[in-house]
Amino acid sequence: MxxxxxxxxxxxxxLRELDPELVETVALTLQVTLGALIIALVSGxxxxxxxxxxxxxxxxxxxxPVIYTGMGLPPVTVxxxxxxxxxxxxxxxxxxxxxxxxxxxxxxxxxxxxxVVGLTMTSVQGVDPDVRTQMIALGASNRQxxxxxxxxxxxxVTAAVVAAYGSIISEVGAVMLVGGNIEGETRVLTTAxxxxxxxxxxxxxxALGIVLLGIAFLTNFLFHRLQVRQGGP
Amino acid sequence: MTNAYELxxxxxxxxxxxxxxxxxxxxxxxxxxxxxxxxxxxxSTLLRLLNFLEAPTEGRLVYxxxxxxxxxxxxxxxxxxxxxxxxxxxxxxxxxxVRIGGRIRGERHGGEKTDALLGRLGLAGFGHAPARTLSAxxxxxxxxxxxxIVEPExxxxxxxxxxxxxxxxxxxxxxxxxxxxxxxxxxxxxTHDIFQARRIAQRSGLMMAGRIVELxxxxxxxxxxxxxxxxxxxxGDLVDSGAYIPPPPKRRRRSRR
Ligand SMILES: Nc1ncnc2c1ncn2[C@@H]1O[C@H](COP(=O)(O)OP(=O)(O)O)[C@@H](O)[C@H]1O
Ligand SMILES: [Mg+2]
Numbered sequence: 001m002x003x004x005x006x007x008x009x010x011x012x013x014x015l016r017e018l019d020p021e022l023v024e025t026v027a028l029t030l031q032v033t034l035g036a037l038i039i040a041l042v043s044g045x046x047x048x049x050x051x052x053x054x055x056x057x058x059x060x061x062x063x064x065p066v067i068y069t070g071m072g073l074p075p076v077t078v079x080x081x082x083x084x085x086x087x088x089x090x091x092x093x094x095x096x097x098x099x100x101x102x103x104x105x106x107x108x109x110x111x112x113x114x115x116v117v118g119l120t121m122t123s124v125q126g127v128d129p130d131v132r133t134q135m136i137a138l139g140a141s142n143r144q145x146x147x148x149x150x151x152x153x154x155x156x157v158t159a160a161v162v163a164a165y166g167s168i169i170s171e172v173g174a175v176m177l178v179g180g181n182i183e184g185e186t187r188v189l190t191t192a193x194x195x196x197x198x199x200x201x202x203x204x205x206x207a208l209g210i211v212l213l214g215i216a217f218l219t220n221f222l223f224h225r226l227q228v229r230q231g232g233p
Numbered sequence: 234m235t236n237a238y239e240l241x242x243x244x245x246x247x248x249x250x251x252x253x254x255x256x257x258x259x260x261x262x263x264x265x266x267x268x269x270x271x272x273x274x275x276x277s278t279l280l281r282l283l284n285f286l287e288a289p290t291e292g293r294l295v296y297x298x299x300x301x302x303x304x305x306x307x308x309x310x311x312x313x314x315x316x317x318x319x320x321x322x323x324x325x326x327x328x329x330x331v332r333i334g335g336r337i338r339g340e341r342h343g344g345e346k347t348d349a350l351l352g353r354l355g356l357a358g359f360g361h362a363p364a365r366t367l368s369a370x371x372x373x374x375x376x377x378x379x380x381x382i383v384e385p386e387x388x389x390x391x392x393x394x395x396x397x398x399x400x401x402x403x404x405x406x407x408x409x410x411x412x413x414x415x416x417x418x419x420x421x422x423x424t425h426d427i428f429q430a431r432r433i434a435q436r437s438g439l440m441m442a443g444r445i446v447e448l449x450x451x452x453x454x455x456x457x458x459x460x461x462x463x464x465x466x467x468x469g470d471l472v473d474s475g476a477y478i479p480p481p482p483k484r485r486r487r488s489r490r
Contacts, residue, residue, distance in 0.1 A: 134321040137284050139311035139383070140337045148333075152324055230324075 003202055010203025011210055019207075021183075026211055029188040032101055033169045036108030040116050040164050045157065048120025049150050067121065070114025075107075075167075079174030082107040086178065099180040104188070107174040112164035119163055123156020124149055158227050162220060169216055189215075235297075237262045237387060237419045238283060242292035245278055253278050253289075254443040260387075262297075265413050265420040267434035267451070269427050269466070275443040276423040280389045283421060284315045297386075311338060314385045318392040320369075320376035327351070327367070327375055328360035334383040343382065350378040355404055370401030377405055381412055388412065390422040394429065406433050427467060431455055439463050 014022055051063060084090050086098040086106065097103035127149050135145045150157065172190040179186030181195060189212045196205035238260040245253040253275040260266055260283070268276050281287050282294060285305040294301045299309060314334070322330050328347050335343040351357055354374040359367075364375060373393060380388060390409070394402040410433055412418045424430055430437045431451060438448035439462060447460045458464050 128321060130317070130319070130321045131323070133286065134317065135333075135337075136286060136310075137315040137317075138334045138337060138379070139307065139314065141307055144337050148323065154324075 004206075007202040007206040011207035014204065014207040015211070022204075022207065022211065024184060025187055025189055025192050025208065026215070028101060028186070029169070029190075029212075030215070032104045032108060032175070032188055033165070035101075035105040036112055036168050037161075037165055039105070039109045040112035040168075041161060044113050044116030044164075045120050045150075045160070048117040048160070049124050049146060049153075051117065052121035052124030053146055053149060064121075067114055067118045071118045073111065073114065074173075075111050075171050076173030076177065078110045079107050079177035082110060082174065083177050098178065099182060099186055101179070101186060104175045104179040104186060107178045108168045108171060111171060111174060112168050115164045115167055116160050119160035120150075120153070120157055123153040123160065126156060127152045154230050155227055158223060158230070162223050165219060165223070166216065169212070169219075235262045236260065237297060239295040240292070241295075243282070243289050243294060244291035245275075245282060245287070246290045252443050253282065255279070255292075255445055258445055258448065260419060260421060261436075262419055263413070263417040264436060265409070265422065265434045267430035267437045268421065268423045268440050268445075269425060269430050269437065270440035270446075271425070271466070274440040276440050277391055279440070280315060280391050280421065280423055283387070284313050284389055285310050286315075311383070312386040313389065314380040314383060314387075315389040315391060316373075316376050316380050316393050318395055320372040322364035322367070322372055322375060324363070324365055326360065327356065327362050327364050330364045330375055331378045331382055334379055338383060346382055347378075350382055351375075353408055354378050370397050373397060373401065374405065377408060381408070384416060385418065387419045387421070390420065390424075392423055392425065395425065402429070409433060427455075439466055441466075 051057065051060075051067070054060075057063065082103065083098065085092050086095065086103050087093055088098075095102075097106060131149055131152055132145055135148050140148065170190065172194060175181075175186070175188055176191050176194070179188070179191065181187050181191040187195075189208050193205050193208045193212070196202075196208065236259040238258075240255050240258040243253065243255045243258070244251055268279070270276055278287075282289055285296075285301055288294075288301070288303045296309065296313075301309070323333065325333075328344075328351070331347045331350060332343050335346075348357070348360065351359055354377060356371065356374055356378070359371070359375075364372070367375065377393070388409070394405050397405070406429065409420060409422070413420050420433075422430070422434065434451045436448060437451045437454040439446045439454075439460070441462055447454065447458060447463045449459070454463070455467065458467060
């Protein structure tokens with residue numbers, strides 16, 4: 001109990017002082033999270049919408065379970081896979097991305113992408129099928145029909161964004177493996193917490209934890225505002 | 234008098250079952266044509282064919298000289314719009330729902346047109362309301378405004394006023410009639426309200442089991458029907474006569490899954 005109390009006091013001090021190490025870690029966390037999130041969304045939303053909207057999709061019986069499996073992949077497995085991909089002997093070793101933020105973004109994108117695809121797909125499939133008929137009957141092109149349905153599914157698509165964001169920012173195993181938790185280079189909030197806790201620096205670990213929670217809450221608060229503005233619950 | 238549609242030897246099948254079988258039929262440009270008939274007669278299917286939502290399995294469907302099959306060009310498709318029995322409105326404001334047809338056609342403005350139409354349909358001031366909060370009658374009027382804003386050549390109405398109260402029925406009929414009168418819009422209205430047919434249509438027809446049993450001037454159709462089935466239907470004892478066959482439960486199409 002005493003340790004926690006002292007750690008809390010120290011944590012508040014570190015936050016008030018804007019500890020440079022802390023600031024650096026937060027900055028890199030945001031960079032990696034946003035980088036992976038944007039790539040996962042830009043690639044995942046169109047693919048999820050296409051799978052959800054396709055009337056005839058050869059191999060759907062296989063594609064959908066593959067997506068669902070991807071949504072629940074153990075992140076550390078993805079980390080290992082990315083590690084092998086980016087290591088010197090790996091097929092992408094020449095890029096030199098191992099132990100860099102780019103490598104971490106790559107791993108995080110692999111984790112978030114299936115989530116975005118799967119949740120976009122299901123929310124698009126949840127839209128009243130008569131919307132399609134009605135839009136076609138109003139003279140919409142295929143593209144316009146797809147965009148309208150995607151817009152109708154926007155609350156579900158926002159949920160996809162939230163899920164992807166949460167999975168990325170809270171992830172430890174993959175970024176640890178691929179990034180290596182190098183101070184000032186690839187140390188993010190989650191890996192820093194692991195390290196500081198192990199070394200007994202509970203104050204710093206707790207401060208990092210508070211910041212992580214704060215960022216997650218603030219972002220989700222904004223996402224929710226967005227959903228409300230879209231007419232959601 | 235020119236024809237908007239010419240149907241020749243038209244047949245449409247679902248899984249081998251012929252649900253529309255029309256050897257010959259014309260829809261005249263600028264007329265209001267009403268089709269009545271029991272459920273499952275194929276009325277909605279015929280409207281879907283007229284809206285080019287499906288291509289007929291057999292026969293010719295000609296719209297203003299263009300034979301229509303698969304892959305209907307977009308500009309042709311945009312001349313015909315349907316208002317369905319159940320209005321499907323988007324999760325947007327009423328005004329945004331009305332504007333969508335224009336948006337689809339690349340029009341960027343349309344605010345004044347929207348307001349004017351909403352006013353005509355008794356919905357002045359509803360523009361900013363979320364469309365999902367409307368009553369059934371209001372929603373159907375929005376659906377009609379959304380169809381009319383694109384000034385279609387043909388307006389197809391599939392039981393547009395069933396389940397609506399007399400006030401809404403009257404409003405919708407008035408607007409349809411004036412649209413037909415002022416802009417020469419061709420209207421095909423499917424209804425099982427024979428009085429509605431009588432009120433608004435110049436010609437009326439009875440559809441049963443996929444066939445057009447009788448099609449005549451509305452006055453003739455109602456006062457001196459030629460066919461036994463028409464007499465029975467107008468008298469309202471078709472259901473008892475055994476000619477009414479309820480449609481089988483709709484199977485969800487497999488491809489959608
Ligand atoms: N998509 C479809 N697939 C299979 N059968 C259908 C489909 N749509 C309609 N039918 C069948 O075609 C017949 C005519 O239906 P419909 O055109 O909806 O009749 P109406 O509008 O006159 O009540 C019915 O027996 C109906 O079950
Ligand atoms: Mg019908």
